[in-house]
Amino acid sequence: MGRLPREFFAADSRELAPHLLNKLLVRGERVGRIVEVEAYAGAADPASHAFRGMTARNATMFGPPGHLYVYFTYGMHFCANVVCGPEGEASAVLLRGLTPVAGVEAMRAARGSAARRDRDLCSGPGKLCQALGLDRSFDGADLVTGDRGVEVVDDGVPPPAVPGVSGRIGLSVATEVPWRFYVPGAVGISRAR
DNA sequence: CTTTGGATCGTCT
DNA sequence: GACGATCCAAAGG
Numbered sequence: 629m630g631r632l633p634r635e636f637f638a639a640d641s642r643e644l645a646p647h648l649l650n651k652l653l654v655r656g657e658r659v660g661r662i663v664e665v666e667a668y669a670g671a672a673d674p675a676s677h678a679f680r681g682m683t684a685r686n687a688t689m690f691g692p693p694g695h696l697y698v699y700f701t702y703g704m705h706f707c708a709n710v711v712c713g714p715e716g717e718a719s720a721v722l723l724r725g726l727t728p729v730a731g732v733e734a735m736r737a738a739r740g741s742a743a744r745r746d747r748d749l750c751s752g753p754g755k756l757c758q759a760l761g762l763d764r765s766f767d768g769a770d771l772v773t774g775d776r777g778v779e780v781v782d783d784g785v786p787p788p789a790v791p792g793v794s795g796r797i798g799l800s801v802a803t804e805v806p807w808r809f810y811v812p813g814a815v816g817i818s819r820a821r
Numbered sequence: 822c823t824t825t826g827g828a829t830c831g832t833c834t
Numbered sequence: 835g836a837c838g839a840t841c842c843a844a845a846g847g
Contacts, residue, residue: 666839668839675839676839677839680833683832683833684832685831685832685833699831699832699839700830700831700832701830701831701832701837701838701839701840702828702829702830702837702838702840702841703828703829703830703831703838703840704828704829704830704840704841705840705841707839707840709839722839724839742841742842742843752840752841753839753840754840754841755840755841758841796839797839798838798839798840799839800837800838818840821824821840
C-alpha cells in the first residue's frame with residue numbers, strides 16, 4: 629500500500645481526476661476503490677462552489693492540496709472532494725463512485741435498507757459518504773497523513789489506460805465540459821438522471 | 822428496467 | 835427566501 633506524495637495532489641484538477649481512478653480511499657476497516665470522479669476548476673468554473681470566492685463552507689478548497697473538502701447538500705447528504713492544485717487555488721476533485729473492497733458489512737450497516745446489493749453501497753457521492761461515515765467533521769482531513777483516519781493510498785493498480793469521459797452530473801451550468809472520469813465497466817459507478 | 826415526486830436544511834443572495 | 839456537485843420509494847412497462 630503505497631503512500632502518495634503531497635505533490636501528487638498538487639496537480640490541476642482535470643489532470644489529477646483521471647489519475648485518482650483505481651486509487652484506494654481508506655477509512656478504518658472500510659476501503660473502496662475510486663472508480664468515478666469529477667473535476668472542478670475553482671474560480672474559473674461556474675459550477676464550482678469556489679466560483680464566487682471563499683466562504684466559511686468552502687474554505688478548505690483554498691488550502692493546501694491533499695486534504696478532504698466535505699460539504700452538506702440537499703438538506704440530507706454529504707459529498708467529499710479531494711483538494712488539489714496549489715494552495716490558494718480552489719480546485720478539487722469530487723468523489724462520485726467507489727467499488728467496495730473491504731469493510732463491506734460496516735458499509736452496509738451504515739447505508740441501511742436501501743443498499744441491498746454491493747453495487748448500491750458507494751455508487752454516488754452521497755452514498756459513498758454515508759457508507760464510509762464521512763460528514764462535515766472530516767472537512768479538512770489530510771488524505772496524505774491520514775490524520776483523521778481517512779487517506780488515499782496506491783495499491784499498485786494503475787488508472788485505466790483509457791478512462792471513460794463524460795459531462796458532469798447534477799449541474800445546471802457547465803454541463804457540457806467533459807470533466808467526469810470513470811473506470812469503464814467498474815462496479816460502483818453512479819447513473820445520471 | 823425507467824420515471825417521478827418528495828424529503829430536508831445549511832448556505833448565500 | 836430560494837436553491838442545491840442527491841437519494842429513495844413507489845408506480846408503471
